Structure formats: structure tokens, C-alpha cells
Amino acid sequence: MRRLPLLLATLCVLALVTASLFIGGYDIDLRALFTDPEARRMFLISRVPRTLALVLAAAAMAVSGVIMQMLVQNRFVEPTTTGTSEWAALGVLLLTLLVPGASPLLKMGAASAFAFAGALVFLVVLGRIGLKSQVIVPIVGIMLGALVSAATLYIASSTNLLQMLATWRSGGFSSVVRGNYEPLWVVGAIVVGLYLLADRFTIAGLGRSTATSLGLPYRRIMFIGLIMVALAAGVTTVVVGFIPFLGLIVPNLVSMARGDDVRGNLPWVVLSSVALMIACDLVGRLIVFPLEIPATVVLGAFGAVVFVAMILRQRGKAHV
């Protein structure tokens, strides 16, 4: 019986996936899929990749949020509130300048490497800050992000890449076609890794001394965790741009509803992120039809509202 809610949730997500597959500027229905080869081609080249990218990107951001929250022991961190995404953007920009026409795979490598460096810088800075309230940590992260993005903007403006940067930051899924989203599958491996390592991340988050006294190699676990975050953030940033707040609001909402059981929450986190992502994408596609607003922008607005509500709720609960 305990499985039933999860089953229902899965069905919901599948319904959303189906909706995403069959809604769009080019009319495709089930019958056309079997009779019209042109429609089938369209479907496979554009709709399927787009929907898969949505699913995978959502899972990636949710998972990297969860890992960061465990490692830092703070509810409010995720790649966009720790500057990690901004570092990924800087990496891509530099690569674009140094190696014009670099392959997407190379871009992802650069983005991931910079995201990793960024996450490291964030952790080092955090380790040196005395006062670590739940609220100060993300402020510091965002400040770091602002610093990196100032550098990015400066470089972009002096090389006339500013608008390309804006285009690419707000990303979206409309340009995803077969052949450029496949690296997102790496996210699958990360989800599995997280499921296996969840307990270790939690212990590592309690600090070096606790981890060591429990016999865990602290450095190695932190390293693995950061690699996972960097890969997820880097790949997602290159394929679909910044996805703000997703990795932050979904894990928090799930633990509000179900308590803090990381492993048990994981399926719910992934399912809800996917559902939210697809819903935002559908809203963005339908609201100004036939134009579209990128899902990332819809999510940014929605996520900000939910995030603020969460902060205020935390304040209401806090003593003193």
C-alpha cells in the first residue's frame, strides 16, 4: 500500500510527459504518428528529445540541489545560490573565445570543470566564515556568483558576445533536437550514485571530524559529491541554460511534506522536479502561443515566489 502514492505520482508525470510530447507548434497526434512519416520524423527529431531533455535536466538540477544541501548542511543552497552555475557559464564563454566552434561535448567539459572549481571556492570560502546562519550561506554564495558573472559580463561585452550570453543563459528547451541533448543521460548515472551514497553525503555534511570518527574518508566523499554536482550543473547549463531554484524548492517542499529521509525522498524529489519542469515548459509554450517563453523563465518567476515563501516560513518557525 505504501507504494500506491508513488505509483499515482508516476502516472501523473507520465501524463505530463505525454502532454509535452503532443503539444506544440506542429500538430502531431497519435494517428499521424503511425500514418504520416513526416510527422513521425518531426516527433523523433524534436518532440522526443525536447521532452527527454526536460526530464533529465529537471532530475539533474534536483539531484545537484540535494547533494549540495547535504554536503553544506544548508537548506538554501543549490547551483544557482552558490555561484556554481555562474562558473559554468564563465567556462563556456572562455571556451567559446579560445576554441571557436568547439563541440558541445568539449563545452560541457569546460562548464563542468569550472563548475567544480566554483563549488570548491564556495566550500573554501564557507569554511572560513565564522557566522554560518542558514540565511547567510546562500547570500555569500550569490555574492560569489555576482562576482563571477561580473567577470563573465565584462569579457562578453569586450568581445561582443553579450547578447549571445543572455540568449544562452535563459536557454530553454525549444532548440533541443536530436544530437545535442544526449550527454544529459549522464544525469541518470548521477541519480543512481546519489541513491547509493546518500548516507555518506549526509555524514560528510556533519563535518570532517564527525565523518572521520565514523571512519569515512571525508575528502574523497566531498570530492565525489562535488564532481557529481559539477557534472550535473555543467551539462545542464550547456544544453538548456540556467534553471534557477528548481534544485532548491523541490527538495525542500518534499521534505516539508515527508520529513527528512533523503533516500526515501529521492524518488519523490525526482518525480516532482520533472513534473514541475514539464508543467513550466507547457505553461511557457501555451501562454503566448505560437511564441513561447522558456521554461527557465517561468520557473524563475515561480521558483522565486516559492523560495521567498519558504524563507518566511522558516523565519516563522525559528526561535529568537
Next chain:
Amino acid sequence: MIEFTDIRKVYGDDTVLGPVSGRIPAGGVTSLVGPNGAGKSTLLTIIGRLAEPTSGTVTVDGLDVHRAKSQDVARTLSVLRQENHFTARVTVRELVSFGRFPHSRGRLTREDVTHVDDALDFLHLGDLQHRYLDQLSGGQRQRAYVAMVLAQDTRYVLLDEPLNNLDMKHSVRMMAQLRRAADELGKTVVLIVHDINFAAAYSDRIIALRDGRIAASDTVEAMMRAEVLTEVFDTPVRIHEVDGTRTAVYYR
């Protein structure tokens, strides 16, 4: 006299304090004791108007501390919390000079300087006065904070666990200095003490809190009884006469 009436403090659905009512007469040393989470700090910070009560009023010498002008309250009552985080790097003397703010609003007169000197002398901080706070040991820093509160020259002085982080020697000194402040300077000292025997040795009155209520409140002699303390602390306590003072024994 400090008088508090129907004080309650509620966070969400939790009532952490009250309703409690009581009075603390002027003069002497009064200790607040009780188990963890009994509401001692909450009560002290509400009396010191650092926190607003959910309901109820506090008056000190007839002054409603939550409604009167903050500056007027600051000339009647001073309050020191356990933890103090400063962003600025200040010397001991500068810190103690801040105590004169309610009187001078920042521009020190000759009288203010005398008060600062006296407070530094009283806590034996003369040699340390030009040291920065972050160069001091925990005990020295604690003394500097207390000196600031004394320089404020208020009739009432409220202190939240002034013995926190102090070793045996410094705890004894601190309590002796607070006792002297009450006896020689006529202050009314109200403080939270963890160690019931310290409270008994240096106070005139003890107020015991438990579960957000006042469990007992009386003179030291009346409070230092086995049945009262056992009830308050929810742990078996025996009383022995040691060197003429009643001492609580509860270690095993």
C-alpha cells in the same frame, strides 16, 4: 522594584514562557535558576526589553520598559546577553565608553570619562584598557562586557549567565565583583546562574523556573532545601551544611 505581570512568550504553537508574574525588590542580588529550557533567558531578555513578550507588561521603578522611551529605560536598566558578536574591532576602553551612550549620546563629558575609569578600575581592567577585545581571554572579555554595563550606571543590572565560559577562579571573582556592585554601589543585580551553589553563595534571593513557570521564589535560606530543589530540577538533591553555608549535592 522590577514588576512583571502575566508575561507570556509564544513561538508558533509553543508557549515557552508563562504566564508568569512576580516582583524583584530593589537592591541586592537575585539569581534565576532552573533546568534547560525553563524560560530563564526568555524572562530575563523580556525584562531587559531585548525581546517583546507576546502579552504582559514589565515595569522597572514604574517605567514600562516596552513602551517608555528606549533612552530613558537605558538609564534605569542595563542588560547583557551571553553572546556578543561585534563586527568592529574595539578596545576595552572603547567598549566600556559605549556604556555612557545613554547619558552622553556619544560625546563623552569629563563626568563620563570618570565613570569609565571607575568601571575599568572596579573590574581591574586598567592594564588591559587599550587591548583589543579579540586579544583577550574569555574571562577578560566577560569582565570587559560587565564593565560596560557598570559604566552605564543604572540602578538595575541584568546579566544572562555571566559565568559562562569562566573557570573556577574567574567565576568566583566575577561573583564577588557583582556582589560588591550590589553592596558598595547599591545596584540591583539580577542574573542567570547555572550552578545552584554559586547562586546560594552570592545571592539574596533565588527565583526558580521550570517549564516556563515560576516554580519557587524566595530567600536563599528558604530555597536551599532538598525538597524544593529536587522538585525544581527534577533530580534528587541533598543539602549539606559546609562551612556554614547550605550546599546542594546532586552528583550521584
Next chain:
Amino acid sequence: MSETHLPAPSPVETARDGKGAGAAAVAPVRRGLPPAARLAVAGGLAAVAVVCFLFLFIEGSFDFAFERRLTMLGTMLVVAFTQAVGTVVFQTITHNRILTPSIMGFDSVYILMQTLLVSVFGGGVLAATDGMPKLVTQTLLMVGFTMLLFGWLFSGRSGSLHVLLLVGVVLGLAFRSLSDFLQRMLSPAEYDVLSARLFGRLSSAEAAYLPLAGAVCLIVGAVVWQRRYRLDALLLGRDAATNLGISYKRELTVMLLLVSLLIAMSTALAGPMTFFGFVTAMLAHQMSGTHRHAVVLPMAFLIGLITLAGGQFIMEHVFYASGMLTVVIEFVGGAVFLVHLLRKGTL
């Protein structure tokens, strides 16, 4: 107070008491120039920088060049004042030495406003609407945004400053994402017009705004100066300040209002800047040798002025890149910020 004296502890005992014990540690720690002399030195340097900037290497018509430079100096004075005073006060009331007021989302509001204008009315609109009404409207909109935030957050019983900051930051991120989206819909030509406004700039400020900006600075400056001792006491934190008889919430609200007015005006006049304020405030705290705002505030202003006037002079005549000053300052400032954070890390 007390006439009786207990025997004071001997110096040896005191020294053993301390952490960094030793005979040297007992001696007074103060060294170097007194604060007034430090201010005088900074003032002298600022005067030199201003004179160099105004009078040296003028080519062609003296009157024309001088007038242009005088206007720019006016802008520098306003920017240095708003950013320096705004940041020092903001750091005092938020109890940290690394955050700058721009974190409250001023930049994002400003960028979103510019982007919206261009998106709706096209690229010509920015130049066409430049003028006093726009400057005032922009300033008021940004102040209004922060006021709305404060009013809403402080209406609760326990107004937490850090929560306020985080909410501001998050809304800033959301605005940013919206601006990004709008920007990608612009034609490249329109975008070029817009992007010129997205960086801090000193030269484009018009002389006509300066009297108003100067007047606002003077008024805010007077209010802050009058409250300088209260600012000192606010350094001790909420509880200690309340104990000293300061109405913490009221003081905080007044100060945040003033800060938002200063920074909003600076942003509307010269574009967004994040790290310039950080650098001036950090240097001012280090150079002043005291925590007292009576010294730190003027010191920060002077350092800001030295940086702008001296920097512009060097950029113009050494690097021949007169328009790049703010970008360079931001870049260097950002690097200093990161190094500072990694070395010190104290909040």
C-alpha cells in the same frame, strides 16, 4: 562610583591571563597616526587627484575640456559619496564587512527597467527619455522596491535582517532571469543601445542632474552625520545597541531608507556598481584606525574620490581608455573581494 579599591591584579598575572601572553602584549596596541591626521592625508591625496584630473594634459579648447571635466568631477563626487556612505552604513547595520547594498537587488531592478523600456518602446527610447523626470522616476522606483520589501518583512513581529537580505537577493535573481529573456528578443542594434546602459559609466551623466543629486547627498549626509554616534553603537549588535537605549528597529529602517536612496540614485545616474562600494568601505576601515563613523565615513568618501579621479586620470592618459574606468574598478574590486573573502572570511 566605588571609592574602595581591592588590590589590583599584578601585571604578571594579567599577562598570564591573556591568550597571546607576553610582556609586549600588555603595552598599548595603538600605533601610527591619529585618525585626524589620517583624514588629512587622504584629503590631500584626493585634492591632488582632483587637480591632476581637472588641469593636466588638456588638448584643444581649454573652456570646453574644462567644462566637460568639471561635469565629470561632479558625477565622481556624487558616485563616490553615494557608494562610500551607502556601503559603510549598510555594512554597519547589517553587521558584516563583505556585503554591499547592491545585493538588495538594485542592479536587477535597474537592469529590468532599462530592458523593459527598450523591449516595449524600442532602442531610441533610452536617449529620448533621458532627463530629470526619468532619473527621479527610476530612483523612486528602486527606493519603492526596497521600501515595499522592508515594510512587508518588518510588519512581522520578529523582523530578521538576514531574511530581508535573502528575499531581496532572490527577487533580484528572478528579475535577472526575466531580463535575460527579454534581452534575447531584442534586435542586435537595440541590444547594443541597451548594453551601454548595463555597465557603470561616469561620462554620460548630464550636468543638469548634478544639482539635484548633490542636494540629496547633502541632506542624506547631514542626517547620517547627525546620527554618527548611534551608528557607532549599532556596531555592537542588536541587543547591546538596544541596551544602550537605541530604538533598533526605527534606526534600522531610517538607515536602510537612506542607503536605498543613495544607491538608487547612484545607479540611476551612473549605472550599476557592486564592488566599488566594497573596496572603498574596506579600505576606509583599514585606513581609519578606528571604528568611529566620524572618521570612517569621510575616509570612505575620500578614498572613493581618489579612486575615481585618480583612476580616470590614469586611464585617460596612460592607457588611453577613458570609458573603461568603472568596468576596471569593478573588475579589480571583485578580485579584491574574492581574495579578502578567502584570506579573512569574517562576516
